[in-house]
Amino acid sequence: MKHTFRVAARALKQMGAEMITSDDVALNELIKNAFDARSPRVTVAIDAPADSAALALVAEKVKKEKLGKKVTLEMAEKAISSDLSSVVRTQLIAEFAEHMDTQDQFLAFVNKFRKERFKIVVSDTGIGMSADDVASRFLVIGTPGKYIAKKNAAFGDPTILGDKGIGRLSMMRLGQTAAVKSKQSGDQTLHTVRFSWAEFDDPQKFLDEVPIETSEEVFDGDVQSSGTSVAISNLTALWTAEKVGSFIQKYLRRLQNPFFANKRRYPVDVLLNGHRQPIATIPEWLEKCSQFRATVVFNPKGVDAAGSVMRRSVMWRNSTVSDDRSWTLSELTERLGYPEELFHSLGPFEATCLWFNRQALFANTVDRSRTDVTNELNLWCGGFAIYRDGFRVGQTGGMEDDWLEWDSRALKTKGYALNRYQTVGSVSISSVNNPKLVDAANRERLVACPEQQLLKALLGEEIVTELRGLIGLTQEAQAKIALSQESTEESLRRSEAGLTKTLRTFNQIVSFIPAEHKHKIVEIREEINSQVEYVKTIKRALDLARETRVELLELANIGLVVEIVIHELTRLTERTGELLAQLQGNKKTDDIVDLIDNLRGQIVATNKRIRTVDAMSPSGRNRREKYDAVAQVKTVLNGFEPRFKRHEIRSVLKVDGGSADKTLPVHMVRGLIAQALENLLSNSAYWLQKSIKSGDEQRLLTVEIDTKAFTISVTDNGPGIDPEYATTVFRPYFSMRRKGKGLGLYIASELAAYHGGRLYLDEVQDDDGKLRTFILELPKDGDA
Numbered sequence: 166m167k168h169t170f171r172v173a174a175r176a177l178k179q180m181g182a183e184m185i186t187s188d189d190v191a192l193n194e195l196i197k198n199a200f201d202a203r204s205p206r207v208t209v210a211i212d213a214p215a216d217s218a219a220l221a222l223v224a225e226k227v228k229k230e231k232l233g234k235k236v237t238l239e240m241a242e243k244a245i246s247s248d249l250s251s252v253v254r255t256q257l258i259a260e261f262a263e264h265m266d267t268q269d270q271f272l273a274f275v276n277k278f279r280k281e282r283f284k285i286v287v288s289d290t291g292i293g294m295s296a297d298d299v300a301s302r303f304l305v306i307g308t309p310g311k312y313i314a315k316k317n318a319a320f321g322d323p324t325i326l327g328d329k330g331i332g333r334l335s336m337m338r339l340g341q342t343a344a345v346k347s348k349q350s351g352d353q354t355l356h357t358v359r360f361s362w363a364e365f366d367d368p369q370k371f372l373d374e375v376p377i378e379t380s381e382e383v384f385d386g387d388v389q390s391s392g393t394s395v396a397i398s399n400l401t402a403l404w405t406a407e408k409v410g411s412f413i414q415k416y417l418r419r420l421q422n423p424f425f426a427n428k429r430r431y432p433v434d435v436l437l438n439g440h441r442q443p444i445a446t447i448p449e450w451l452e453k454c455s456q457f458r459a460t461v462v463f464n465p466k467g468v469d470a471a472g473s474v475m476r477r478s479v480m481w482r483n484s485t486v487s488d489d490r491s492w493t494l495s496e497l498t499e500r501l502g503y504p505e506e507l508f509h510s511l512g513p514f515e516a517t518c519l520w521f522n523r524q525a526l527f528a529n530t531v532d533r534s535r536t537d538v539t540n541e542l543n544l545w546c547g548g549f550a551i552y553r554d555g556f557r558v559g560q561t562g563g564m565e566d567d568w569l570e571w572d573s574r575a576l577k578t579k580g581y582a583l584n585r586y587q588t589v590g591s592v593s594i595s596s597v598n599n600p601k602l603v604d605a606a607n608r609e610r611l612v613a614c615p616e617q618q619l620l621k622a623l624l625g626e627e628i629v630t631e632l633r634g635l636i637g638l639t640q641e642a643q644a645k646i647a648l649s650q651e652s653t654e655e656s657l658r659r660s661e662a663g664l665t666k667t668l669r670t671f672n673q674i675v676s677f678i679p680a681e682h683k684h685k686i687v688e689i690r691e692e693i694n695s696q697v698e699y700v701k702t703i704k705r706a707l708d709l710a711r712e713t714r715v716e717l718l719e720l721a722n723i724g725l726v727v728e729i730v731i732h733e734l735t736r737l738t739e740r741t742g743e744l745l746a747q748l749q750g751n752k753k754t755d756d757i758v759d760l761i762d763n764l765r766g767q768i769v770a771t772n773k774r775i776r777t778v779d780a781m782s783p784s785g786r787n788r789r790e791k792y793d794a795v796a797q798v799k800t801v802l803n804g805f806e807p808r809f810k811r812h813e814i815r816s817v818l819k820v821d822g823g824s825a826d827k828t829l830p831v832h833m834v835r836g837l838i839a840q841a842l843e844n845l846l847s848n849s850a851y852w853l854q855k856s857i858k859s860g861d862e863q864r865l866l867t868v869e870i871d872t873k874a875f876t877i878s879v880t881d882n883g884p885g886i887d888p889e890y891a892t893t894v895f896r897p898y899f900s901m902r903r904k905g906k907g908l909g910l911y912i913a914s915e916l917a918a919y920h921g922g923r924l925y926l927d928e929v930q931d932d933d934g935k936l937r938t939f940i941l942e943l944p945k946d947g948d949a
Contacts, residue, residue: 174364174365177337193420193556199287204290207432207434212286214283217283223275249438280342280399296356299379337365350391419544425555431446450532455521459516459519463475463514465505473491475491486918511616521588526538547564547565553595554595568621569621689761790835795870801846814853818869842879853883857882858931880939886926886935891925
C-alpha cells in the first residue's frame with residue numbers, strides 16, 4: 166500500500182512564520198515579486214486612518230467604564246490621524262458618531278474599523294496573471310516557475326529576483342486577510358483571490374481542506390493595462406507613522422545597493438494615508454566624511470592583463486592617487502587553502518566600502534552638523550551588505566548581522582579600527598554569475614556552502630585583514646606625525662637657546678674686530694636677529710595651528726620646515742663658537758677679517774636657505790600668486806650650494822633640455838615647489854654621500870624643468886631605488902634611511918595632490934634597473 170504526505174493547514178502558517186521573520190522582510194518579498202513581474206515601479210500604500218492602539222484603548226474604556234457619548238466621541242476624534250484631509254477627518258468623525266447608539270454598536274464598529282480600514286496595498290504594473298497562472302502557479306506553494314526560468318534564462322533576459330515560490334506567505338505575516346487582484350494586458354477579466362489566514366489555524370484541517378476563494382469580474386478600466394495588487398487588512402502590527410518611517414530609514418533605503426543605484430528616482434513609492442514618503446539613498450556628503458573608499462573586484466577568469474584574479478583599490482580622502490594591490494589565483498589558493506575549482510564555482514563579484522574614523526568624522530567641511538553625520542552613518546554602518554542583482558539579502562551588512570564574523574569585542578572602537586561600527590559596504594553578486602550563492606529559507610543571509618565560505622574568506626581573511634593593515638600604517642604614521650610635532654617643539658626650544666648663545670658669543674667677537682670692519686658686525690647681527698624672529702614666527706604658527714585644529718598634515722609640514730631651518734642654525738651656532746676659539750688664539754688682523762667674512766658668508770647662505778622654505782610656513786602655504794617657477798627653482802638650488810659644495814656634488818639646472826634662461830610663469834602656492842624640492846634635494850644629497858652609480862666618477866644632481874609638460878624633475882646618480890618600491894616610498898613612515906622618519910616624501914606627495922599636482926617616481930629604469938628620477942607635476946593655472 167502506498168501513502169503520501171498530507172500537510173496540516175497550520176503547518177503553512179508555521180512555515181511562513183519561520184521563513185518570513187519580520188514585517189520588513191515580508192514587504193521586501195512582495196516588492197521583489199512585483200519587480201519579477203517586470204513592473205518598472207512598485208507602490209506600497211499604507212492606510213492608517215487612526216492610531217489603532219488609541220482606538221483599542223477607547224473601546225476598552227467604553228467597555229469597562231461606560232463612557233458617555235460626548236467623551237467617547239472626543240477620544241475617538243483625537244485618535245484619528247492628523248495627516249488626513251479635513252474632508253476625510255469630518256467623514257470619519259461622522260461615521261463614529263453614527264455608531265454610538267449603544268455600547269455594543271460602538272464596540273462592533275471599532276472592531277470592524279480596525280480590521281478593515283487599516284490596510285497595506287502593494288501594487289504594480291507588471292505582466293499580471295491569467296486564470297491559469299492563478300490556479301497553476303500562484304496557488305502552488307513552492308512553485309518552480311521562477312526557478313526553472315532562472316535556469317533557462319538566456320543572455321539579456323530580465324533578471325529574476327526570487328525562485329523559491331514562497332513569497333506569497335508574506336501576506337500572512339502582515340495581516341489576517343488578503344485580496345490579490347491581477348489582470349494581463351488585453352484581458353478584460355480581473356482575477357481575484359481572497360485569503361482568510363485565520364482558517365489555517367484550525368488544528369483539525371489539512372491544507373487541501375481550506376477553501377481559497379477565487380472570482381472573476383469584468384474590468385471596466387483600460388483593457389491594455391496590466392498588473393497586480395495585493396491588499397492586506399486586519400493587520401498584525403500597528404503601522405504608525407513612526408513604524409513606516411523606521412521601515413523606510415532602516416530597511417527600504419538599503420534595499421538597493423547604494424554604490425550601484427541608478428541616479429533616477431527610487432523605484433519604490435511608499436504612501437502613508439495618500440502622502441508620498443521620501444526615500445533617499447546614501448547622501449554624497451556622507452561619503453565625503455569617510456577616511457577612504459575601497460573597491461574590490463574578483464573574477465576567477467582574471468581582472469587584468471597580468472593574470473590577477475582579485476584587485477583592491479583604496480582612495481584615501483583628499484588623495485588623487487589610489488593605493489592598489491592585486492592577487493593571483495595561485496597566491497589565493499596557497500594563502501586560503503581552497504582549490505582553484507572552488508574559485509571558479511564561486512564566480513565573480515564586486516565589493517565597495519567606506520571607512521569612517523568616528524573620532525575624525527568632521528575633518529572635511531560638509532554642511533551638516535555632527536549629529537546629522539552620526540545619525541546618517543548609524544543607518545548605513547554594519548560592514549558589507551550582500552546585494553544579489555542589486556537587492557539586499559536579508560539584514561546582511563547591518564549591526565544585527567555579522568556574517569563575516571568580525572571581532573565583536575572591538576565593535577564600537579571609535580579610533581583607527583576596521584569594524585562594522587565604522588564601515589559601510591556592499592558585496593554585489595548575481596544569480597547568473599554566482600548560482601551557488603543562494604538565500605537561506607528565512608531570507609536573512611546566504612546558505613552556508615563551500616562557495617559562501619570562500620566568499621567569507623576572500624573578504625574577511627584577505628580584504629578586511631589587508632585594510633586593517635593599511636589603517637594600522639596610517640595610525641602609526643599619525644603617531645609619527647605627533648612625535649614630529651613634539652620634536653619640532655623641542656627643536657624650537659633648542660634653536661632659541663642656540664641663537665641666544667650665538668648672539669652672546671658674537672658680542673664677544675666684536676672686541677677683536679678692527680674699526681674699519683665694524684659695518685660687517687652690524688650686518689651679521691641683523692642677519693642673526695632676523696633668524697631669531699623667524700623662529701619665533703614659526704613657534705607662533707605652530708601654536709595657532711594646534712589651537713585651530715588644522716590638518717595634521719599641515720602641522721607635520723611646519724615641523725619639517727623647522728627641522729630644515731634648525732639644521733642650518735645649528736651649523737651657524739657651531740661655526741660662531743669655532744670662530745671665537747680661533748680669534749682667542751690668533752689675533753692677527755688679516756686672519757680676523759678672513760674669519761669674519763667666512764662667518765658672514767655662512768650667515769648669508771643660511772638666510773638664503775630660510776627664504777626658500779619660508780613659503781612653506783603657515784603664513785604663506787595657501788596663498789596663490791603669480792611668479793616664475795624657474796626663478797624659484799634657482800633660489801632653492803642656491804640655498805643648497807653650500808651643502809653641495811661641502812659634499813662635492815655638482816648640480817645642473819636645465820629648462821626644456823637646454824640652458825636655464827627661460828621662464829615658466831605659474832599661478833599657484835609657492836610652498837608646493839619649495840616643499841617638494843627641499844625634500845628631493847635633501848634626499849639626493851644624503852644618498853649621493855653614500856654612493857654613486859657604478860661607473861660614474863662625480864656626484865651629479867640634475868633638475869630639469871619642462872615648460873610644456875609643466876613638470877620639474879630631479880635626478881641624481883646615487884644608489885637609486887628598486888622598482889618594487891616605486892609607490893612604497895610615498896607611504897607614510899616608510900624610510901630607507903637608518904634613522905629616517907619616513908614622512909618627507911609622504912607629506913610632499915600629499916601636499917602636491919592637495920594643491921592639484923602630483924609627485925611620483927619616473928618608471929623608466931636606468932641600465933642597472935634602478936629608478937633615479939622624481940617628477941613633480943605642477944597644477945595648471947586655476948587648479949592650485
